[in-house]
Amino acid sequence: MDLSGLKKQSDFEWHILPFGQMRVPAIIYAGKDQLLEMDQKVYEQITNVATLPGIVKAAYAMPDAHWGYGFPIGGVAAFDPEQGGVISAGGVGFDISCGVRTMLTGLHADEVFAVQKKLADLLYHNIPAGVGSTGLLHLNLKEMDKMLSGGAQWAVAQGYGTKSDLERIEEHGRMAEAKPEYVSARAKKRQEDEVGTLGSGNHYLEIQVIEEIYNPGSATVFGLNQGEVVVSLHCGSRGLGHQIGTEFLKLMVTSAPKYGIHLPDRELACAPLDSPVGVQYLGAMRAAINCALANRQVIMHLIRDVFAEIFPNTSLPLLYDVSHNTCKMEKHQIEGKEKNVYVHRKGATRAFGPGHPNLPPAFRNIGQPVLIGGSMGTASYILTGTKDGLQKAFGSACHGAGRCMSRKKATKHWRGSQVIGELEEKGILIRSRSMRGIAEEAPGAYKDIDTVIEAAEKAGLTSKVAKVKPIICIKG
Template identity: 45%
Template structure:
């Protein structure tokens, strides 16, 4: 069965593509990006449409590719009373997210110190698989991190009260239940707070190269030539273990509640059930760990800038979560409805006047942060009314892979990737050459193509474009 073209950049997966679909699928993508769209990702989009309580559409963003259960780039809003929650709709790296900082130092004045900055950032902020942080916490203190999120970090001297105001959820989901986090998840989380992690996680120094929306850029504090710092990391081993623990519980819950699914990776439980309540609480705990993680990294980044440049006035523009499920209110069929929105490799994109975004941004809309892939542009966009109407206030989150990590390592050599980036004026530092190979820019879709789709359909609108100058990879 073929996809149905709705408009130039919107496609429908019709009911019947997968048996048991309750709503159609909706894919935001272009003709160009369709060429690399995996059939299995379309199948996953259709499978999500079978979940009990799903509303409107099973949604996929232009970076869509195969994930666990949900496609990465998948969004689903489910009835907040009669729906379900699914760990596959959140993912293993709970609250993998992006934070954007800016400094008053222009890039032209920073270039001579860029090598030293990248070297010191690499030494200061631990990165890579299994990396251990500089903090030494006991289990009781870690439970406070799970409960308090970024506020724990600020309370312990890692940042300021202002920082919290510019984080999604102010850096803390209040429904976290640390007492339900397993001993193994606690063990994995003890040594990794303040670390970057591996894969597509990174720390990047860039420069605002182009402004698309003058009013929005002024409100967000962005100017051409300004230096930016982007932090992309999540809940590390703690979040991964929390997800792993819960998948075992949910496999049994599907049988217990008689839920029929086309894919066991979509294992879910009805909202209000013991299983759903426990998962939501520990997912919130992992999300809080991730916000604390990015907050501590922010503090250490400020220390590096202060040491080398005599300036640590790095201000947070915003901090957004990617892999998360949140209880929100949305208008569905003309009525306000309680919805649990799963965003799996997708970004919240709330419009102006929304009480859940910083008061400073309510005249414009929420900042949306879309990172590029090491050698490509990153973007700042803003949330829109159309996103609220069509996608439960959601948009894309990044570029999306076109090559698996193993395929990228077979195709590219890390030393060549590093050399080519250097020729384009980008300094890259990683724990190994193999990391640079698997994260080669051409292993990803172009961020320009992704952003053009969401901008053209209006579910977020371009504000500024950021060129990378230096990047540290996990």
């Protein structure tokens, strides 16, 4: 990125003052070296976001930002319905409510290494993953609507997990005011056999060892002990979310002129929050959030069954579940007044800090767990939200390492079998149905997660608690 249009506020905060049609500034949280490597498209997209009607405070980009669809991936923006604010399908993304959930095992790494291969094979066998995979459940339309209204609460009522899981999920496992009636028949059709499937691409299931603790106090609250094993999974709302994203993107593009919205880029397609299209998308998108929460809840249940077979005395309590492609109505301080605004997080994780009223009592004093996944074979981090985070980016942090190389280039650089062999030498077992998929997801195709996390922490968005390293990775 060319830095000439940026004003340095601190080593990890850079401002772009409003120009042209921009209604508010754009703020990028990143170190200078990261900015120099960042795609110029991020500059173009984040300044475009700043032109949208009803945007408040600023348009923000996280340290892992890269070229997205309308919004950059790693983009955060909030809109005020009282000022003609909009909702954008591109600002949420295709994989609605894609997110990460982490479970504790209480097992020491040595106990898991002793059965590493058996565990990898059993997880690979029992967790549906990859293109065309189907889950154990087939939902008819009536059950589909219940799932879309009930989220993880619906899954628990079906016997997947326990009620105590729910307080460890954003929105208590259920996004209120979801409207299954605004979800098309085609979107529901895509989902009828996909509940409880991992998907493909950058989605994964990892068995990880806690390598380092940075904040012993918070680690104790979270139940994290160095040398112990946790389980993390990354997936979203599957075909249903993709279909909703696609349909509303087109609907918002074609209806924008009717609402008098000038789009600097078609992909920024949006509709006023109070318009029929805006209301329908909000209801459908909330249903897709529930779909993702139900999906992760069912997969967690399958993982617990696998562990119960090998380690009969483990229960795998849930640490937390975060989503990173959402639009949520939240209360924030805007120009000294508390207001309800619609916060879009596209490839960004909610990161509420200590004292936030939306957090469960267990985390009220230290802030929510923020789960940030690295690339296959590298570290992931468990962090907390910060008190300053609310002022800095509506309580948001980055969501991952972010790619630095296209899939096409990655397949020219690496072969799947070579990547698997190299990771096995490091003690990491990979299981996947596709060698090309592995090559496309090679660790070298992603940015360095450590520097992304350092920037997010130094910018004051989030605070490190622990670093985890994978020992088993199941890819779609």
